[in-house]
Amino acid sequence: MPDKIVIREVGRTFDVKGGVFAALDRVSLDVQDKEFLCIVGPSGCGKSTLLRMLGGLEHPTSGILTIHHGEADRPLTAMIFQEESVFPWLTVEKNAAYGLKVTGTWRGPESVERVDYFLEKTGLARFRTFYPYQLSGGMKQRLSVARAFVTNPEILLMDEPFAALDEQNKLLLQQELGKLWEENRGTVVFITHSLDEAVLLGDRVLVMSSAPGRIKQSIPIPFERPRTLMSLRRTPEFNRITQELWDLLRDEVERARAEESGRVAATATVTINAESAG
Numbered sequence: 001m002p003d004k005i006v007i008r009e010v011g012r013t014f015d016v017k018g019g020v021f022a023a024l025d026r027v028s029l030d031v032q033d034k035e036f037l038c039i040v041g042p043s044g045c046g047k048s049t050l051l052r053m054l055g056g057l058e059h060p061t062s063g064i065l066t067i068h069h070g071e072a073d074r075p076l077t078a079m080i081f082q083e084e085s086v087f088p089w090l091t092v093e094k095n096a097a098y099g100l101k102v103t104g105t106w107r108g109p110e111s112v113e114r115v116d117y118f119l120e121k122t123g124l125a126r127f128r129t130f131y132p133y134q135l136s137g138g139m140k141q142r143l144s145v146a147r148a149f150v151t152n153p154e155i156l157l158m159d160e161p162f163a164a165l166d167e168q169n170k171l172l173l174q175q176e177l178g179k180l181w182e183e184n185r186g187t188v189v190f191i192t193h194s195l196d197e198a199v200l201l202g203d204r205v206l207v208m209s210s211a212p213g214r215i216k217q218s219i220p221i222p223f224e225r226p227r228t229l230m231s232l233r234r235t236p237e238f239n240r241i242t243q244e245l246w247d248l249l250r251d252e253v254e255r256a257r258a259e260e261s262g263r264v265a266a267t268a269t270v271t272i273n274a275e276s277a278g
């Protein structure tokens with residue numbers, strides 16, 4: 001399959017007090033058309049920065065990032081974040097339709113049908129007239145998912161979309177997303193800190209190193225679809241892959257933690273000096 005996204009030696013620095021901070025360093029990766037790519041990495045390694053670049057919300061400071069826009073009448077990307085990103089002043093139905101309306105791609109009855117289809121698929125059809133304050137956290141994330149799918153983006157970008165949910169809701173939404181994607185395949189870049197989630201959903205899992213973020217390893221996920229976490233967990237292969245991912249990740253998490261405590265210690269020293277000086 002052709003590459004949908006090509007990233008070559010991409011870096012991103014930020015100007016911070018006292019210098020320049022490198023968030024990403026020489027990241028190179030390809031994402032195939034209709035691939036479900038998961039990315040894991042220690043907190044602060046630049047995952048969100050990378051995703052925001054793909055969504056056009058952030059720019060690289062070095063390197064080249066190319067996205068192939070196949071069909072002019074489809075939006076290139078849609079993003080789903082961890083925080084609730086539905087509009088509180090719109091009903092469920094209007095939230096789901098929002099993307100089509102705002103991009104000028106609303107097509108009357110055909111669009112109504114599309115909105116209905118995804119509300120049905122996400123279990124929200126009965127709540128179409130509800131406002132977000134009347135929904136649970138899980139339902140609001142379902143609505144974010146429905147809204148993104150409705151616009152039929154070529155690339156779906158998801159940044160820890162289920163991280164704030166309780167365990168049962170998370171399991172349900174993971175399952176539902178997997179099913180929805182199988183029925184409506186597009187390219188997905190999905191960031192998560194859950195290894196189980198990455199293996200359940202991904203065709204491939206990338207492990208990133210601690211800051212400045214680099215691609216440490218790419219692990220293909222061989223399981224047939226449809227998948228369920230419960231049946232995967234019964235296979236030795238699943239345990240082998242999650243163990244391998246954790247072995248790769250653990251070093252990076254430990255390194256990130258050491259750097260963090262180094263930073264805290266340095267701050268504490270400054271405070272003590274300031275106090276003794278005062």
Ligand SMILES: Nc1ncnc2c1ncn2[C@@H]1O[C@H](COP(=O)(O)OP(=O)(O)O)[C@@H](O)[C@H]1O
Binds near residue numbers: 021023047048
């Ligand atoms: N606008 C910004 N200005 C300064 N530093 C930033 C900015 N955005 C992100 N960073 C820093 O870049 C690093 C990577 O951030 P992020 O991409 O959010 O990491 P992750 O999503 O992997 O936790 C963090 O140390 C963060 O503080």
Ligand SMILES: [Mg+2]
Binds near residue numbers: 049
């Ligand atoms: Mg993040």
